[in-house]
Structure formats: structure tokens, C-alpha cells
Amino acid sequence: MPVALGLRGQRVFVTAASQGIGFATARAFLEEGARVVVNGSHPGRLAAAVERLRPLGEVHGVVADLTQEQELDRLVREAHDALGGFDVLAYVTGSPAPGTFLEQDFDRWHAAALLLAVSPAYLARLVARSMLEDRIAGRMVFLASFAIREPIANIATSNVCRIAIAGLVRTLARELGPVGIRVNGVLPGYIATERVDHVFEDAGRRRGVPAAEARAAVEQEIPLGRIGAPEELARAVLFLGSDLSSYVTGALLPVDGGILRSVG
Numbered sequence: 156m157p158v159a160l161g162l163r164g165q166r167v168f169v170t171a172a173s174q175g176i177g178f179a180t181a182r183a184f185l186e187e188g189a190r191v192v193v194n195g196s197h198p199g200r201l202a203a204a205v206e207r208l209r210p211l212g213e214v215h216g217v218v219a220d221l222t223q224e225q226e227l228d229r230l231v232r233e234a235h236d237a238l239g240g241f242d243v244l245a246y247v248t249g250s251p252a253p254g255t256f257l258e259q260d261f262d263r264w265h266a267a268a269l270l271l272a273v274s275p276a277y278l279a280r281l282v283a284r285s286m287l288e289d290r291i292a293g294r295m296v297f298l299a300s301f302a303i304r305e306p307i308a309n310i311a312t313s314n315v316c317r318i319a320i321a322g323l324v325r326t327l328a329r330e331l332g333p334v335g336i337r338v339n340g341v342l343p344g345y346i347a348t349e350r351v352d353h354v355f356e357d358a359g360r361r362r363g364v365p366a367a368e369a370r371a372a373v374e375q376e377i378p379l380g381r382i383g384a385p386e387e388l389a390r391a392v393l394f395l396g397s398d399l400s401s402y403v404t405g406a407l408l409p410v411d412g413g414i415l416r417s418v419g
């Protein structure tokens with residue numbers, strides 16, 4: 156039986172979408188007939204992404220740095236103007252610098268907290284207020300990482316600061332559920348993007364082995380035996396951003412090939 160996601164004409168706002176997971180997410184919504192705004196901080200990369208996406212449907216690009224308050228204000232305003240409102244926010248962001256815990260100084264912690272805790276909370280508030288004003292029973296989907304359940308080596312700031320997304324999802328789900336806005340999170344495992352290539356290069360350098368060897372070691376730990384494709388992650392965001400998940404809110408869904416071992 157074909158499953159209709161009901162996303163045709165829906166207004167979808169995807170942040171950090173000029174490549175990787177955000178880009179795949181924007182493409183997946185466009186393929187379902189949604190109208191989409193994509194964001195990135197680098198004008199050239201965002202313009203190239205918009206060009207690649209344009210054949211799929213209505214897509215607008217808004218350049219803005221997610222770590223700057225005034226740029227977030229402008230981003231949400233311009234995205235709202237382009238779409239006429241929001242039915243779905245798919246929140247993706249950039250990555251903090253890698254490194255062990257002892258390698259991090261005050262500035263690194265500050266930058267990571269801004270990127271992974273302050274920015275999503277501030278953006279969520281702007282989008283929530285817009286959905287409330289427009290009386291939209293919207294959906295928000297926040298990308299986090301499986302590392303918020305089981306910290307992984309050499310991304311200390313991410314392990315610590317990204318946990319804020321879990322608190323944000325649960326807090327918003329309780330506060331906005333009564334007005335029909337659903338809020339969920341996705342916990343990617345290893346997904347094949349530029350970011351994950353850098354993670355394997357860094358891991359290989361630290362262990363004195365080629366990146367391919369570091370990657371193979373990780374793949375051995377994944378029950379499904381491979382790194383995931385961005386499209387596989389995007390399909391989970393589609394589910395949480397559509398009415399297929401109409402009774403799901405406050406959930407944190409791992410999309411990780413089974414790498415998480417912990418129960419609960």
C-alpha cells in the first residue's frame with residue numbers, strides 16, 4: 156500500500172543545508188512536493204546547493220550564520236517571508252572543532268555552546284512564536300547525534316554541548332504539545348558526509364593509521380556493517396516532519412545502523 160506523507164505544498168525550513176545531512180533533508184522534502192527554504196553560512200556553497208535543488212521544486216536560499224543573534228532574526232524573517240509561514244522546521248547545524256576534552260580551552264567551549272545549545276534554542280523560539288502567531292500545528296525536528304547517549308572519542312565539545320538538544324526537544328514537546336506543535340529529535344550515527352570524512356581523518360591521524368583503517372574499525376562496530384547514507388537519515392526527518400508520526404512528540408530517534416548499545 157503506498158504511503159502518502161501529505162507534504163505536498165507544506166512549508167519547510169531546513170537550516171545548515173548547503174551540503175551533507177541538511178542538503179539531503181531539503182532534497183527529500185522537495186521530492187515530496189514541499190516548498191523549502193535552505194540556509195548555510197557560505198554564500199557560494201549555498202547558491203550551488205540551491206541550483207542543484209531547483210529542478211525538484213520551489214526552493215529559496217537564505218545565507219546566515221546560525222551563531223549570530225541578528226542573523227538568526229533575519230534568517231527567520233526572510234524564510235517566513237519566502238514561504239508565508241512554517242509547517243516544518245528541520246534543524247541541522249555545523250560541527251564544532253574536534254579534539255579531546257583536555258585540548259579544549261574557554262573559547263572552544265564558548266563557541267561549541269553557542270553553536271549547539273544557544274543557537275538551536277533561540278531559533279526554536281523564533282519559529283515557535285511564528286507557528287503560534289500563524290496558528291500552525293507545525294512540526295520541529297532537531298538533529299543531534301548518537302554521541303549524546305554514548306560519548307565518542309575526540310569530539311569532546313560535541314559530546315557535552317549537544318546534549319542540550321535533548322533537553323530542548325523534551326521541553327518544547329511539553330510546552331507546545333497542547334497547541335498541536337510536535338517536537339522531536341534525530342540521533343544520527345555515522346552518516347557519509349564531508350564531516351564524517353574529517354572525523355575519520357582525525358581519528359586516523361591520532362592513531363597513526365590511514366583514515367580508511369579508522370573508518371573500517373568503526374564499521375565493524377555497526378551491526379548493519381556500514382556507514383549510513385544522508386538519504387537514510389533524511390527519511391527519518393521526513394517521518395517526524397509528516398503526519399505519519401502524528402502521535403509522536405518528545406522522541407529522540409536513533410538512525411545509526413544499530414551502533415548504540417545502551418537500553419533506554
Ligand SMILES: NC(=O)c1ccc[n+]([C@@H]2O[C@H](COP(=O)([O-])OP(=O)(O)OC[C@H]3O[C@@H](n4cnc5c(N)ncnc54)[C@H](OP(=O)(O)O)[C@@H]3O)[C@@H](O)[C@H]2O)c1
Pocket residue numbers: 170171172173174175176177194195196197198200201219220221222247248249250251298299300301343344345346347348349350351
Ligand atoms: N555526518 C555524521 O555522521 C554526523 C553524525 C552525528 C552528528 N552529525 C552532526 O550533524 C550536523 C550536520 O552534519 P553533516 O555531516 O551534514 O556536516 P557537513 O557535511 O559538514 O555540513 C554542515 C553544513 O552546516 C552548514 N553550516 C556550518 N556552520 C554553519 C553556520 N554557522 N551557520 C549556518 N550553516 C552552517 C554548512 O554550510 P556552510 O559551509 O555554507 O556554512 C553545511 O551545509 C553537524 O552538526 C554534525 O556534527 C553528523
